Amino acid sequence: MATLTVRLPDDKHERLKALAMHKKISINKLMEELSTQALAEFDSEIRFRTLAASGSIERGLELLDKLDSSFKG
Numbered sequence: 121m122a123t124l125t126v127r128l129p130d131d132k133h134e135r136l137k138a139l140a141m142h143k144k145i146s147i148n149k150l151m152e153e154l155s156t157q158a159l160a161e162f163d164s165e166i167r168f169r170t171l172a173a174s175g176s177i178e179r180g181l182e183l184l185d186k187l188d189s190s191f192k193g
Contacts, residue, residue, distance in 0.1 A: 126151075136150060136151075
């Protein structure tokens with residue numbers, strides 16, 4: 121397991137400490153959860169962009185039109 125030192129403004133550190141206390145977890149656990157969230161978001165974006173790049177623009181527009189029509193009733 122690695123150790124990471126992060127410099128934060130004091131007010132942000134206090135807010136993160138308060139958030140961790142509210143969730144009844146340590147700041148270390150909070151940072152682990154937040155980093156997991158950030159990585160999952162990044163992975164999802166990369167996957168979406170990869171799939172979008174290999175897709176058909178025409179088919180994508182057809183699907184958006186179909187979606188629009190379903191909302192218009």
